[in-house]
Amino acid sequence: MLDANMKQQLGTYLQNIVNPIEITVSTNGNDKSAELLALAQDIESLNSSKITLITDENPSGRAPQMAISPKGEAPRVRFAGIPMGHEFTSLVLALLQAGGHPSKAAQDTLEQIKGLDSELNFEVYISLSCHNCPDVVQAVNLMAVLNPKITATMIDGALFQGEVDERNIMAVPSVYLNGEHFGQGRMTLDEILNKVDTGASDKQAAALSEKEAYDVLIVGGGPAGAAAAIYSARKGIRTGVVAERFGGQVSDTMAIENFISVKATDGPKLVAGLEQHVLEYDVDLMKTQKAVRLEKKEFVEVELENGAILKSKSVVLATGARWREMNVPGEQEYRGKGVAYCPHCDGPLFKGKKTAVIGGGNSGIEAAIDLAGIVEHVTVLEFGDTLRADDVLVKKAESLPNVSIIKNAMTTEVLGDDERVIGLKYTDRKTDESHLVDVAGIFVQIGLVPNSEFLKDTLELTNRGEIVVNGHGETSLPGVFAAGDVTTAPYKQIIVSMGSGATAALGAFDYLIRH
Structure with a gap:
């Protein structure tokens, strides 16, 4: 064996x-x-x-x-x-x-x-x-x-x-x-x-609220948050990290082949390395804690979902982003019942069945290629008139006999039988005609939404919900910095997020020196 x-x-x-x-x-x-x-x-x-x-x-x-x-x-x-x-x-x-x-x-x-x-x-x-x-x-x-x-x-x-x-x-x-x-x-x-x-939540809230104020508190544990923590801790200042899930979206990423100096790795392995590196320093890591409010008083206060309040002289927000949803009728009702967001995880459950992938970017076309080896047929629906994926991926997908690609397709509804997905509806954006596709699984791969809802009345955000930052990672609120996919950084890449995390931490350190 x-x-x-x-x-x-x-x-x-x-x-x-x-x-x-x-x-x-x-x-x-x-x-x-x-x-x-x-x-x-x-x-x-x-x-x-x-x-x-x-x-x-x-x-x-x-x-x-x-x-x-x-x-x-x-x-x-x-x-x-x-x-x-x-x-x-x-x-x-x-x-x-x-x-x-x-x-x-x-x-x-x-x-x-x-x-x-x-x-x-x-x-x-x-x-x-x-x-x-x-x-x-x-x-x-x-x-x-x-x-x-x-x-x-x-x-x-x-x-x-x-x-x-x-x-x-x-x-x-x-x-x-x-x-x-x-x-x-x-x-x-x-x-x-x-x-x-x-009884664990109340105990944790009480213990967290008793912590002394930090010099820098990083909210988020993805690549940006990890980099910010390391750069802060190396300055010898009191550093804390509070994260709902350490690693963030990288934990859900499989093949990583563009991380400079590392020829190939995967998300879980990279996340384990990030956590190990962070803990090499004197960093107070608080996992499974979600931030729900930020307010500037004597200190910057971060309130957590369990009611705890953490205080810090400066804060780096690195809350990342999550998968964008279609926001069509039936999506929430059949989430986990045929509507899925991880083809690697859930693809094998649809062996021999018809599936659809929503989105024609790299993630969508990669998902279609992966699923093609498992399912009966994959239909890719792309909203635009061209695919946004790399040419090498598009050629591979087009060469597969059980992959169909439909462009100018606007998904309008997820259909089900009260227990599971049985199909979807889409509208041809050129002809305005409605079409029905019989599928058992729908894999949504249409980009990211910044995790910034709890900040909408506190910081300047773009109309897409991204935190507006300058070249030093500063936000519109003095003492509050931001980094990674939650910000206006133009490229949502692991290595870019790490760089912006380091920038924000250095910006926070400079702020502490001057104030």
Whole structure:
């Protein structure tokens, strides 16, 4: 199952197992069961003194399935499917953590998990090509390892299509807790904990409000925010970062091939590097916290969604942007039920079905090319009369037999049967004729919207919602700076955002010196 190189690497990791563990593989005689059993046998062979393999050929539950537990204990972590692809890391961490290898999570987070006093049964539906899914799987797995009242099961939707259809799952990761829908999309360990630990928000708000004023407070944890934090901290001033999601949109980006000096990487890997770099300095990083108000008083005050108020002598706003929505009837109703924004994550759920991509820029054409290898047919709808994507991408898409491109198409409605998408309507902008396209999935790729709504009565914004900044990153409010995709910076690129983050931090430092 594993090649020699992977065996060598995995074998090195598995030497970190402290206490004996058991792997129980449930099979049902099909090819996938044989693959999973072969994987388990490879794992056992790499550290047979600490790993015991048990097979169950007559399971009462899901199969194929791999359960992992400390020796002699009932399993609380399960993989229904073959945890390869993006989920291979989830498997390795589960093996190590079940064997007593410590997690890198913060100590207060670990204590919070251990203190949960409810029976929690998590089921996470994933696709192996989803780069957002492992974060959720690894979070609930860790919770299950640490707390005997918690169980966690990863379920590969491609192998358990009956469950996917029964629960009408059309986007991953989809999380169920005790049989009820709990959440969808990327979630961090802290976000999941705050959701199940009802008293956590009030405690966090009280603790955050007691913090001393910062010299520089960065709002946002994407490339611009990370760069601003590093440049501020290197000046030796008190620096804080408050972010709803560290990494921002970069976390949802797969192939990154234009980051200078790095030939190729992906979003999650880059985000991990950014966080590690930020934490090399004396930076107070506050994750899973959303800013809802900014006001200039004696200090600049930033109010968070949980009611906490942070104070700082200066602020750098780096809240980034989010995917633009179509804003047509049916879009919100069928979001997660056929309307999707991440082709890498949700594409495999539409295998063999007809889909549409809205948008003819690089993101849209790349999405069409990716989907073409999975789905029956892809229809690209572009509002303009020409495609905005790079020529090499356009030629590739046009060469694919199951990709159709329609220009001058204005999407007007998403159609559904109350449970899922069944089609869409568009108007030909040249003839004004309305057309119907039968599709099961619609992938929206039409650009970005700045995350600046909470600032509309505080700072000067453009009519598109971008924060107006000058060459030093200064906004219309003294002491408040901004950087990255939320600003009027003309090019929304990772490397440009990093540069503007550094500029804003240096501008804030200069402001502090002069004031």
